[in-house]
Amino acid sequence: MADYYEVLGVTREASEDEIKRAYRKMSRKYHPDIAGPEFEDKFKEVNNAYDVLSDPQKKQMYDQGVDPNNPQASGFAQGAQGFDGFGDIFGQFFGGGFGSAGQGPIPRTQPGRDALSHVSIDLKTAIFGGVAHTSIHTYGLCPDCGGAGTRNGEKPVTCPDCKGQGFRQKVVRTMLGQMMTSAPCDRCEGHGTIIEHPCQTCMGHGRVQTKRNVGVTIPAGITDDSRLRLASQGEVGEGGGAAGDLYIDVSVNPDPQYTRDGDDLHCWIQIPMSWAVLGHDIDIDTFDGKKTLSIPTGCQSEDAIALKGLGVTKLRAQSERGNLVAHMVVDTPTKLSDREEKLMMEFAKLHDADAHHTTGRSRPKPKGRKGLFGRIKDALG
Structure with a gap:
């Protein structure tokens, strides 16, 4: 099981504010648009750690030896505390978690990632301020379904296989006898609902790749190699989730006279x-x-x-x-x-x-x- 406290660089006694500050620092450091595409896996690891440690219920489960982000290991650990990680071992052999139930359906709506762009300005703009423009390639809200992912305003329907739970359970035979295992539903992919008629523009994702021009307000007195933050101007998340932030690196061009x-x-x-x-x-x-x-x-x-x-x-x-x-x-x-x-x-x-x-x-x-x-x-x- 991954050490989420180590991933964020905090102790197990860290407060909510300390965890949040650590996440912001690490997410900026390893964001693929900022650090490079080779840090994609590290960025996901940071997000997974924050997803668990920022939720009181998930954090409590994690502190008891259950990883809420790994449903294949969660069920058994809930029902068999004191087996010192046997849930992880059984998960490797039998492909599921042991216990009474999964952790609930996976939300279709997910927050978007931050984005990074760059603008160059002349010295006069740095002196007096102004507006610069940049183009970014990112995910934007689907114009046809508005982020719902469905056609003609339809609503997702309850998955008939998992009955909206997002996970399915079955009994397997083990060396210790019969055990109950749970895993994400294959039909709905853990969401608990099915989109019967996906939007043809976004194919059910609620977002599409887009290129857009962004006006950047440059404050007077800005220095070379500064970074500006535009809140909620980044990538729209899956299912039309809230957009991340857009970071703009600003460089000041040399002036021929001054x-x-x-x-x-x-x-x-x-x-x-x-x-x-x-x-x-x-x-x-x-x-x-x-x-x-x-x-x-x-x-x-x-x-x-x-x-x-x-x-x-x-x-x-x-x-x-x-x-x-x-x-x-x-x-x-x-x-x-x-x-x-x-x-x-x-x-x-x-x-x-x-x-x-x-x-x-x-x-x-x-x-x-x-x-x-x-x-x-x-x-x-």
Whole structure:
């Protein structure tokens, strides 16, 4: 008998809430749409464990040595406690469980599984939020029978073989004498009812494979590799059962102009040496339209100028935004005309008289100037 507590990673003293939390964690971890199709059996094992441990009656039976998910072993264990698992042994030899009755019919309506999809968004959508669209292939409610699985609104009828019990009993001879065994009814497959005229669209399953487009609301400030949950947007279950959830993995495409660091945006602007010396106002394209950037007099390469409140919306404080930080890259000319060279020489005579030679492995900082990170910190306030 499988150890359902071990499957969910909980102790036998775990509370209902602990079992539920463990199930949610394990079902997300091993869902075939998330972990891959090779985890299909593991996912079923997790669902079986939760089906038993979440039901007080089934849990009590399981704790007494009976597996409610294995009807072939349940009957004998109920009627022969103290035989230390002989029910499982007899089940292997005689193909059924020993006891007075089965565990009742298997419901036709089953909950659906969760589904997983993916969307890619641009940086602007990550900053301001928006709506993205994705297509998913999954099971949806049958449009003709509405999940009932029957034709023309008919109701399933009671199985004449098992009389609605879902299980049939018979007497078999064993080394211990005659024993009563129970097993799922072959005719109704354990449901206790029969669909005489199945819906031709879904063949009695109440659901059909479908492709549908889903609109995904993207919250402002979302980060790359985030996962969103859309409740009840996943796979519809057998018999039109409640749909599972849909999980959306979100990736943010790189932007050609800006990079993101937390809630701040960064860009690098190449400026001529004259702008760096004299200062200049330029218009730059931002996600809020054109904005004026004032380059101060005496600007140096790697200086950072911040435009406050033009960065990314803060995910948990939608009324606040980070900053846009522009890093200056001073372009030093490499080719000069005769006149430009003459002017630069005159400039050098006036400005570079106090230049001196220094030695050492690091570049000296200009007097009164801070390092790169200090200037960025000042720019961000």
